[in-house]
Amino acid sequence: MTSASEPEPGSIAAEHRGSCLCGAVRFTVTGDLPAPDACHCSQCRKQSGHFFASTDVPKSALAIEGEAQVTWFQSSEKVRRGFCAVCGSTLFWDPLFRDWIGVAMGAFDGATGTRLHVHIHTAAKGDYYLIADGVEQFETVPPPAS
Ligand SMILES: [Zn+2]
Numbered sequence: 001m002t003s004a005s006e007p008e009p010g011s012i013a014a015e016h017r018g019s020c021l022c023g024a025v026r027f028t029v030t031g032d033l034p035a036p037d038a039c040h041c042s043q044c045r046k047q048s049g050h051f052f053a054s055t056d057v058p059k060s061a062l063a064i065e066g067e068a069q070v071t072w073f074q075s076s077e078k079v080r081r082g083f084c085a086v087c088g089s090t091l092f093w094d095p096l097f098r099d100w101i102g103v104a105m106g107a108f109d110g111a112t113g114t115r116l117h118v119h120i121h122t123a124a125k126g127d128y129y130l131i132a133d134g135v136e137q138f139e140t141v142p143p144p145a146s
């Protein structure tokens with residue numbers, strides 16, 4: 001007998017671990033990772049150094065170890081961005097009044113079991129790269145689902 005919380009044999013474990021570059025901050029996301037988006041807005045580009053790919057997970061699914069080492073920078077009225085105070089790794093995009101949080105794809109260790117599904121804010125992308133992976137693009141954000 002296996003309990004319902006254990007992954008099927010051979011499947012990707014429904015627990016995803018990640019960390020910053022120096023290891024002071026570690027985290028675990030429980031459950032599958034929703035398909036990430038890549039944001040090309042100027043804030044994401046400046047903070048990440050290129051563009052920012054993240055997966056939006058329920059805040060209740062994210063456990064952070066070493067949170068004392070996370071510096072939160074409030075980049076707008078409604079959003080704060082979390083990075084490691086020691087090594088500077090970009091880690092979290094936290095919309096303060098929502099129940100989900102964006103977790104940087106680059107911070108995950110090992111296989112993520114997911115795949116990028118959309119590029120957003122492409123109107124603000126840098127001029128030094130092409131987006132040519134065939135993934136859907138939006139100049140700002142996708143229209144709300146009707
Ligand atoms: Zn670090």
Ligand SMILES: [Zn+2]
Pocket residue numbers: 039040041042043044045052121
């Ligand atoms: Zn952005």
